[in-house]
Amino acid sequence: MLNLDVNAFLDSLQYMGKGMFGVFLVIAIIILSIYVMNALFKSK
């Protein structure tokens, strides 16, 4: 188990890139929708 698999590590970096991009994309859409809601429904 303790044999280090460098190829698997390098291969998995794509998940880091795609994963973080995906999380930020979804969050960006959510932030945008909150701004729209806050603009449409002002607090009284």
Add this chain to the structure above:
Amino acid sequence: MDFLDYLFSNVFNITWQHAVMWCIGGLLIWLAIAKKMEPTLLLPIGFGTILVNLPLSGVVTQAFMQGDEIGVISLLFDAGIGNELFPLLLFIGIGAMIDFEPLLTNPKLFLFGAAAQFGIFFTLSMARLFGFDLHDAASISIIGAADGPTSIFVANTLDSAYIGAITVAAYSYMALVPIVQPPVIRLLTTKKERRIRMEYKPGTVSKQTKILFPIIITAVVGIISYRSAALVGFLMFGNLLRECGVLSSLSDTAQNVLANLITLLLGISITAHMTAAEFLKLDTLLILGLGLIAFVFDTVGGVLFAKVMNLFVRKKVNPMIGAAGISAFPMSARIIQKMGQKEDPQNFLLMHAVGANVSGQIASVIAGGIILNLIH
């Protein structure tokens, strides 16, 4: 003495592995009671660990000559965790407990929730480096979600053999957030940065926004990160019960009765996979180590993102807020408030930290869904 065989025959079935597991169970119970570390989870897990490691006890499914004998804890696992039911029901309670107002007041805080998921993806790569297959590596990495139900949901969906160790690691490190995060934050920030003050304007969010928020989040996340639709849907359903203003008794039930009942069953059910044969492996130690890496790099991701953000914005952000982007709610927010006040007693970061912290709740679920989208 033969006439006593019927009383003591099982004593000879005890192995040193069973004894080690009893010690682990005892340690978890001690941490829960003496150190008050996540007692609602660690105590049932500790007790269950002792129970399932009594030889021939019958609480977990065992093979006998006449066929398999179904154990009650295995039955609970299949009925509540094997089909993801318990983590989802627990999310209704968690959703009902969360007030998203600090986040809705300052939506930019959501970015810290996203950045603080870095530990998940970094740990996935580290787990691959240590030789775990892709499904197990992804399951281990989700410890970095700092969110028990999400960890259980993802590990179970990916059919990981390490679900017991992953759950114990996730809940243990959540309890250890006050020990894990401060040194990492201090290492990455200067005293001057830790003293940055941030203005907070409360009460600017309308009731309509609070009601629409859970519905829109469910639709957006459910469409894009569709694998997390169930998790985020149940979380947001709980929040809608809280915010709608007409179901206060259901909201109370979700926050208290439902959450407590499911937590109780969840803890004991997890121990179906805490038998000596499944738990006492070198891999378990590696998983505990990787869990720590996940929490450390979540914190690193959040803090560094805030520092980079400060290069571009006029109103500077206290970079410690970035560390609150992990899902461990409300421990992480409290730590940031404490650290901020230690540097400057007049600095009140709590509401910003709470905003980042609840954003971590949603971001960790999204990250879990994206992991499943990418790998499953």
